[in-house]
Amino acid sequence: xxxxxxxxxxxxxxxxxxxxxxxxxxxxxxxxxxxxxxxxxxxxxxxxxxxxxxxxxxxxxxxxxxxxxxxxxxxxxxxxxxxxxxxxxxxxxxxxxxxxxxxxxxxxxxxxxxxxxxxxxxxxxxxxxxxxxxxxxxxxxxxxxxxxxxxxxxxxxxxxxxxxxxxxxxxxxxxxxxxxxxxxxxxxxxxxxxxxxxxxxxxxxxxxxxxxxxxxxxxxxxxxxxxxxxxxxxxxxxxxxxxxxxxxxxxxxxxxxxxxxxxxxxxxxxxxxxxxxxxxxxxxxxxxxxxxxxxxxxxx
Amino acid sequence: xxxxxxxxxxxxxxxxxxxxxxxxxxxxxxxxxxxxxxxxxxxxxxxxxxxxxxxxxxxxxxxxxxxxxxxxxxxxxxxxxxxxxxxxxxxxxxxxxxxxxxxxxxxxxxxxxxxxxxxxxxxxxxxxxxxxxxxxxxxxxxxxxxxxxxxxxxxxxxxxxxxxxxxxxxxxxxxxxxxxxxxxxxxxxxxxxxxxxxxxxxxxxxxxxxxxxxxxxxxxxxxxxxxxxxxxxxxxxxxxxxxxxxxxxxxxxxxxxxxxxxxxxxxxxxxxxxxxxxxxxxxxxxxxxxxxxxxxxxxxxxxxxxxxxxxxxxxxxxxxxxx
Numbered sequence: 001x002x003x004x005x006x007x008x009x010x011x012x013x014x015x016x017x018x019x020x021x022x023x024x025x026x027x028x029x030x031x032x033x034x035x036x037x038x039x040x041x042x043x044x045x046x047x048x049x050x051x052x053x054x055x056x057x058x059x060x061x062x063x064x065x066x067x068x069x070x071x072x073x074x075x076x077x078x079x080x081x082x083x084x085x086x087x088x089x090x091x092x093x094x095x096x097x098x099x100x101x102x103x104x105x106x107x108x109x110x111x112x113x114x115x116x117x118x119x120x121x122x123x124x125x126x127x128x129x130x131x132x133x134x135x136x137x138x139x140x141x142x143x144x145x146x147x148x149x150x151x152x153x154x155x156x157x158x159x160x161x162x163x164x165x166x167x168x169x170x171x172x173x174x175x176x177x178x179x180x181x182x183x184x185x186x187x188x189x190x191x192x193x194x195x196x197x198x199x200x201x202x203x204x205x206x207x208x209x210x211x212x213x214x215x216x217x218x219x220x221x222x223x224x225x226x227x228x229x230x231x232x233x234x235x236x237x238x239x240x241x242x243x244x245x246x247x248x249x250x251x252x253x254x255x256x257x258x259x260x261x262x263x264x265x266x267x268x269x270x271x272x273x274x275x276x277x278x279x280x281x282x283x284x285x286x287x288x289x290x291x292x293x294x295x296x297x298x299x300x
Numbered sequence: 301x302x303x304x305x306x307x308x309x310x311x312x313x314x315x316x317x318x319x320x321x322x323x324x325x326x327x328x329x330x331x332x333x334x335x336x337x338x339x340x341x342x343x344x345x346x347x348x349x350x351x352x353x354x355x356x357x358x359x360x361x362x363x364x365x366x367x368x369x370x371x372x373x374x375x376x377x378x379x380x381x382x383x384x385x386x387x388x389x390x391x392x393x394x395x396x397x398x399x400x401x402x403x404x405x406x407x408x409x410x411x412x413x414x415x416x417x418x419x420x421x422x423x424x425x426x427x428x429x430x431x432x433x434x435x436x437x438x439x440x441x442x443x444x445x446x447x448x449x450x451x452x453x454x455x456x457x458x459x460x461x462x463x464x465x466x467x468x469x470x471x472x473x474x475x476x477x478x479x480x481x482x483x484x485x486x487x488x489x490x491x492x493x494x495x496x497x498x499x500x501x502x503x504x505x506x507x508x509x510x511x512x513x514x515x516x517x518x519x520x521x522x523x524x525x526x527x528x529x530x531x532x533x534x535x536x537x538x539x540x541x542x543x544x545x546x547x548x549x550x551x552x553x554x555x556x557x558x559x560x561x562x563x564x565x566x567x568x569x570x571x572x573x574x575x576x577x578x579x580x581x582x583x584x585x586x587x588x589x590x591x592x593x594x595x596x597x598x599x600x601x602x603x604x605x606x607x608x609x610x611x612x613x614x615x616x617x618x619x620x621x622x623x
Contacts, residue, residue: 028519038403109332127333138549145343199318201325229431232551289429
């Protein structure tokens with residue numbers, strides 16, 4: 001009697017365990033499929049963005065877009081001259097280059113301070129903290145800041161103000177990568193240099209920086225790529241311009257702002273030009289990103 | 301010239317070589333660090349001073365006032381709608397983005413074959429590099445028509461018939477540019493940030509812990525919920541906060557798709573506005589020194605305060621991971 005009960009109990013137990021095992025495996029499978037779907041969805045967005053850009057961007061992209069200045073809408077009249085984006089391309093290159101040239105040395109020094117001097121000091125902690133906040137701070141507010149600080153006293157929008165706003169965005173990006181890259185250098189290298197009698201500043205500039213150079217360059221490239229696509233701060237500082245201008249004291253066009261203005265113009269031909277500008281910016285940004293990543297990988 | 305004529309310099313009389321250079325270089329580095337602190341302080345002070353006339357005029361009511369009327373003579377400004385729009389669109393974006401980001405991070409750390417990890421990881425990171433204005437144009441061109449045709453027209457009436465929460469889908473705005481579209485675009489923008497942070501923290505769980513759970517017969521999902529998430533949950537919340545901080549300050553993408561109407565959105569399909577898009581839309585056209593400009597500075601200041609706290613919290617939660 002008692003043996004039969006035990007057998008029945010045992011078989012029921014096995015039955016239960018089997019169904020539990022099936023359920024666990026089922027839940028596991030379900031989650032796996034969900035994760036796979038999530039990844040596919042993420043990749044689909046990237047493909048959709050690139051596809052849309054290529055499809056819409058190639059309509060108007062030609063030599064005229066790359067070599068001519070802005071022209072008003074043609075209202076479908078093909079005898080009128082077609083406009084281009086050269087003023088915006090040149091303006092963007094000028095402003096991003098100056099911004100990188102201003103922001104990089106400051107970022108490099110801050111990153112060096114955090115890695116080589118700060119240690120565990122409160123000041124170092126504060127600098128690291130604030131730099132990380134700046135890294136993600138809303139860029140439109142940096143535009144407001146420069147407006148108040150530069151545009152108002154100067155009495156007008158200027159390419160220089162735009163470059164300054166972008167420089168503020170460059171600094172924290174360079175700080176982050178510089179500190180991270182210097183941290184990767186083995187301490188024995190530093191000790192070897194100092195043991196030879198070299199002062200610390202020579203140790204840093206001639207050995208540590210040089211050892212971390214490809215990582216630091218990557219940071220600078222990423223910063224450059226990031227500000228290439230910034231629109232909001234430029235809207236409030238360099239404002240945009242419809243003619244080719246290299247005068248830093250006047251309003252200056254930039255690719256993202258020109259895209260924004262032409263995309264919102266409501267004229268189909270200008271919107272097509274905006275799309276080709278969008279394609280150019282995105283290809284530039286992604287190209288620099290890929291270059292930077294490849295360079296970093298070679299080092300690692 | 302004998303050896304005796306060479307005198308050793310008295311110890312201490314001469315500086316060690318490089319001491320001056322050391323001092324200069326150190327002060328340059330410290331000064332640059334101080335510059336960053338001053339920069340952030342200057343941004344806060346500038347925004348506050350710029351907004352002071354508006355704060356003085358409207359007082360604390362500025363924060364929850366819902367009227368935004370820049371017409372001269374009857375100017376009245378309140379940040380209520382913009383603040384509400386900023387917070388709701390960002391929170392919705394987080395709700396949409398977190399499950400997908402978690403799926404991607406889980407896939408990259410546990411499921412993906414090794415040769416696939418790097419390409420997919422890079423592709424997700426490239427999604428983070430796409431400029432926000434591109435998201436705006438793509439959103440207006442792809443997401444907005446999709447929301448309009450395939451969600452609002454197709455299911456709007458059925459959704460609105462749901463008891464209790466039906467009003468969330470009831471809207472007279474059929475343009476497609478809406479709170480919902482903005483949240484979707486924002487979710488896609490912050491997706492790579494959250495996914496990358498999650499992947500990095502999941503990767504830091506010591507393999508021994510996971511292996512012991514697998515050894516006891518746990519499934520991958522059980523290892524995730526029983527070992528990886530408990531071990532990393534603080535950093536995961538930090539990563540989500542980082543995404544939230546990004547979403548709060550996003551400007552161009554939102555400006556394209558939210559509809560820019562100073563109305564409180566009672567439905568997902570209503571158009572509304574956010575702080576950043578109000579600034580981007582109105583500031584370039586506002587008159588220098590006008591009350592409108594001051595009000596724009598004032599809401600900028602409020603946005604800065606909000607995103608500062610969110611980013612500071614994120615940074616605090618992620619701290620164990622950052623050395």
